[in-house]
Amino acid sequence: MQTKKNETASGLLMPLPKHVEQKDGAFRLHMGTTISYDPIFGEVVELAREQLACNIGGEDILFKLVEGFGEDCYRLKVGKNQIVVSSTYPSGGFRALQTLRQMALANDNLIPCCLIEDEPAFPWRGFMLDCSRHFFSVAFIKKLIDVASMHHLNRFHWHLTDDQGWRLTVEGYERLEEVASKRTLLSYTDGRTYGGVYTDEEILEVQAYAHKRHMLVVPEIETPGHASALLSAYPTFGCTGGPYEVQDRWGIFDEVMCAGNDNLLQFLQEVITKTARLFSDPYIHIGGDECPHTAWETCPKCRQRMEEQGLASVKELQSWMTSQVCTMVEKAGKRPIGWDEVLEGTEKLGIPSSLIVMSWRGDAGGIEASSLGHDVIMCPNTAGCYFDYKHLPSFDEPGNIGVTTIEKTAQFSPIPKGISKEAQCRILGGQGNLWTEKVTSAKAAEYMFFPRLSVMAERLWNPQPFASVEERRPSLEKKLTRLDINLYRGASV
Ligand code: ACM
Ligand code: ZN
Numbered sequence: 001m002q003t004k005k006n007e008t009a010s011g012l013l014m015p016l017p018k019h020v021e022q023k024d025g026a027f028r029l030h031m032g033t034t035i036s037y038d039p040i041f042g043e044v045v046e047l048a049r050e051q052l053a054c055n056i057g058g059e060d061i062l063f064k065l066v067e068g069f070g071e072d073c074y075r076l077k078v079g080k081n082q083i084v085v086s087s088t089y090p091s092g093g094f095r096a097l098q099t100l101r102q103m104a105l106a107n108d109n110l111i112p113c114c115l116i117e118d119e120p121a122f123p124w125r126g127f128m129l130d131c132s133r134h135f136f137s138v139a140f141i142k143k144l145i146d147v148a149s150m151h152h153l154n155r156f157h158w159h160l161t162d163d164q165g166w167r168l169t170v171e172g173y174e175r176l177e178e179v180a181s182k183r184t185l186l187s188y189t190d191g192r193t194y195g196g197v198y199t200d201e202e203i204l205e206v207q208a209y210a211h212k213r214h215m216l217v218v219p220e221i222e223t224p225g226h227a228s229a230l231l232s233a234y235p236t237f238g239c240t241g242g243p244y245e246v247q248d249r250w251g252i253f254d255e256v257m258c259a260g261n262d263n264l265l266q267f268l269q270e271v272i273t274k275t276a277r278l279f280s281d282p283y284i285h286i287g288g289d290e291c292p293h294t295a296w297e298t299c300p301k302c303r304q305r306m307e308e309q310g311l312a313s314v315k316e317l318q319s320w321m322t323s324q325v326c327t328m329v330e331k332a333g334k335r336p337i338g339w340d341e342v343l344e345g346t347e348k349l350g351i352p353s354s355l356i357v358m359s360w361r362g363d364a365g366g367i368e369a370s371s372l373g374h375d376v377i378m379c380p381n382t383a384g385c386y387f388d389y390k391h392l393p394s395f396d397e398p399g400n401i402g403v404t405t406i407e408k409t410a411q412f413s414p415i416p417k418g419i420s421k422e423a424q425c426r427i428l429g430g431q432g433n434l435w436t437e438k439v440t441s442a443k444a445a446e447y448m449f450f451p452r453l454s455v456m457a458e459r460l461w462n463p464q465p466f467a468s469v470e471e472r473r474p475s476l477e478k479k480l481t482r483l484d485i486n487l488y489r490g491a492s493v
Pocket of ligand 1: 360
């Protein structure tokens, strides 16, 4: 059987695999297609039954266990009569399944014959969703994880707390749900509120769903800034004692967690302990960005803490807070991640050695942190990683602050220019971030994410020139449309 002209495996895939050999003909996937598998691929094949609509039994598709492949690596042989997936780990089998799924979706179940050998360029391939500024349903989060995993992404960074809403429950702190999770919609005059929390059961459900798709979940508990929601529920955790409000507008607010308050530290300890217990993956993000020190300057408790600890400035006080929270995370058995502000004010205390730095204000934080021996995740807002920005510099496009064209994302490299060879190996990868100040619904979030997230995934798996991305946009649009994604279809530059 012949595929239509140009419908090669390479033309249908994003990310493009590391090695593709095109062969003649195609495998037709149909209702009767059968799968056999080595038992280590049992869970992958459960998904294959859903995603390819196949049945267990015969050997039309064979998942074979072979030695010698790394995590996420696989070989895929598509013949006219049989497909053979070879891999050492279930994660490799899963990536192969997603490659098959992409070709089936993009080409009406006709999978071009080919030989693919594939492996990722970077281990950290992520996306972040801000669920504080606007609340997103578990159903939508699962949909995003599924589509992201189809592009070989493997980290879901879940931003759970901020000025406009706190999304986690903590026993003994009931006002988090009662007060901190809801903001008053000031644009209405009838006291209408907006928000909610994710229950522990929902969080477990999201993790189970992500893990089945070989994606880790990274919760972010923002400290010590962006804390209005928390302070509205527990005003004594702020420097002035309030009153505070869960914010209904966007920005950076002067009132933050009081670094001189031992009860606040006790609270953070309980939140981190709970988060570490509830989330089974190795990382907890502790925030650290955009924390004004105005309130600390005049707060007697903060001044006393500085004196006690011999800290010369409020910047050093933030570094002290970072060290405290990192210690809590480490004691709970997890690895801390912080936004690049964690590098500031560290003259006296240094930077906790296990801390992974997430570089968002350009490349500089990533270069500095990696040269100091820290692992780094790159998501510079200057280089195509911020998806809250407009797709084009047009008044008519939705978006916040800046512009991230598809071309810009297609040129992103997690390896910053000018970084030393030695530091380069500290770059774990990168991610695309969606802040949702102006993203009010799941459908709007899809429009901001796609197709930029697909393009980002390729930068992290197997970077290709922009022209090649452009050539594959029609097949990408077809796949995303079939998955009911409300994607942006406009110009790339
Ligand atoms: C950030 O964008 N404030 C990390
Ligand atoms: Zn204070």
